[in-house]
Amino acid sequence: MKSYNVVVVGGGPGGYVAAIRAAKEGQTVALIEADxxxxxxxxxxxxxxxxxxxHAEVIEDIKAAENxxxxxxxxxxxxxxxxxRKDQVIKRLRTGIISLLKAGKVDVYQGVGTVQPDKTIMISANENQVIKAHSIILATGSVPFVPSINGMGEVSYHTSDTIFAIKEIxxxxxxxxxxxxxxxxxCIFQSLxxxxxxxxxxxxLLPNEDPDASAALRKALQKKNITLLTRTTVASIGFGKNGKVVHVTDHAGNRDELICxxxxxxxxxxxNLSxxxxxxxxxTGPFVEVNDYLETSIKGIYAVGDLIGGSQLAHTASAEGSVAALNASGQRIAMNYKVIPRCxxxxxxxxxxxxxxxxxxxxGYQVKVSMYHHVGNGKALAIDRxxxxxxxxxxEKYGEILGAVLVGPHVTEMISTPAAFMHLEGTIDELASMIYPHPTVSETIMEAAASWLGKGIHS
Structure with a gap:
């Protein structure tokens, strides 16, 4: 039976990062991946x-270009x-990960890993194999949740796992x-x-996010003629004369049928608890419970990513994978969730x-909020966004930055700026005093921060 310092079960963004990180710490590492x-x-x-x-963005730009x-x-x-093209992108990145694992001398096993309390793992593949670990990192991820709805067993439907294999628009x-x-x-399907x-x-929409962001998104999607039914539940699904039928009930008890x-x-x-x-x-509920060091209730077994809940974001899983790998390698580092962007x-x-x-x-914070609308930003106007x-x-008292919410073009790139200031415990004064390039949408961060201080130029 082959033995490793660290065995990682699951090769997603939490698992493969954990494996490579542990290898860079000088550990002998195995990674088990079923797919x-x-x-x-x-x-x-x-x-x-x-x-x-x-692709959707390009389609929207082509349509807007008429104006x-x-x-x-x-x-x-x-x-x-x-x-x-989507498949080519996936294949290229997948090949890159395989190369990184190989360069890190991580042994990769294909199959489902079944973990035992004594830290042996049986790998079901063409031939069952058993390996042994000193420490284990569980990174088995998640699967789509499908609620129990009348008619689900009779009508075909997609999840986020199957929709990418759709053959026709x-x-x-x-x-x-x-x-x-x-x-x-x-957004994808509307553009098509x-x-x-x-x-x-x-x-x-986005009930866990900022209400202003949710309202802005609702307005944008309605402009695209996307029908939005909030405070509405699905009672059943079935077949009708003109296609599939989704029976819905709104908050007032009104019922309707949607043909699609x-x-x-x-x-x-x-x-995924397999x-x-x-x-x-x-x-803790459906999720594996871990402590601040991502260790489970069994010493030497760690868990990361969707398996433990939280934000269920890929970059969160990668950060957790890195921390778990360091702890599995003998260190003692707590996971910090304070500054994790959501996009x-x-x-x-x-x-x-x-x-x-x-x-x-x-x-309990004494909160002060400032908001700068992009309608006054030169770059946003130039690109028609x-x-x-x-x-x-x-x-309010010390100007500690507690959070930021951005809506608009490129903001998933821009969010790293306020996140960096928060990570370094910067204040709103420092955020406002930095020089930002012009014209850029990122200038709106400076404008919002300056406005918070009562010193905005373009506010």
Missing amino acids: HVGGTCLNRGCIPSKTLLR WGIHAGELTLSLDKMMA PESIVIVGGGFIGVEFA GTKVTVIEMADR SEILMAVGRRP GIADLRLKM VYTQPEIASVGLTEEEARKK KDGFTKIIAE
Whole structure:
């Protein structure tokens, strides 16, 4: 039986980063992956969706160019070529990860790893193998959550795992779930000419994000003629004369029938517990419970990523994977969740970091908020993306930056600026005094910070 210092179960953004980090710490490392390295993020999530969202952005620009005096002729779409490009991007990145693991001397095992309390792992593949570990990092990720709805067993539907294999552009689609997965797919399909309806049981889209950002997104999606049904639940699904039927009920008890070609279930994800049931780990609801050092209830076994809940973001999983790897290598480092950006790649983009205004007030901070609307920003006007804002949330007495919310073009790149200031414990004075390049949308960060201080020039 081969033995390793660290065995990582799962090769997604939490797992492969953990494996490489542990190897760089001088550990002997094995990585077990049942499917392709890169996990959901690379193969069925972040990367394919952002590739298609880039296509959607180009389609939107071509349509808008008519108003700019640029006439490109009749627009035609090839879903086959779009999907082929998506597959090329995935393949290239997957090959890169494999090369990194090989360069790091990480042994990669293909198969499902079943972990035992004595830290042996059986790998089911063509031939069952058993390996032994001193420390184990669980990074088995998550799978789409599909709620129990009448008719689900009789009508075909997609999840975020299957939608990327779609062969034809649907005439219409009903997306169940108005979180970040649902609204991103709404933008993709709307750009392709599909009639899109989004159903969300909460009172607004992106219910866990800033209300102003949610309102801005709602306005933008409605401009795209996307139908948004909030405070609405799905009672059942079935077949009708003209296609699939989604029966919905709104908050007032009114019922309606939505006819569509396709249904996408995008109500969230649940942890993938396959292969770890024998461990009988302590749980918090459906998630594996860990301490500040990402160690589970069994000493020497760590867990990261979607398996432990939290933000369920790829970069969070990677950060956790790195911390877990260091701890599995003999160090003692706590995971810091204070400054983790959250990004939604819709049109407009939404990015935030730290506390929302509501969260900050609930924690007892004396909060002061400033907001700068992009309608006054030269770059936003030049690129015809003026519908957005930059909001800074800070503690009133000392100017400690508590959070930031950005809506508009490129804000998923821009959010790193306020995040960096928060990481270095910078104040709002320092955020405002930095010199930003002009013309850029990033100048709105300076304007919002200066406005907070009562010193805004263009506010």
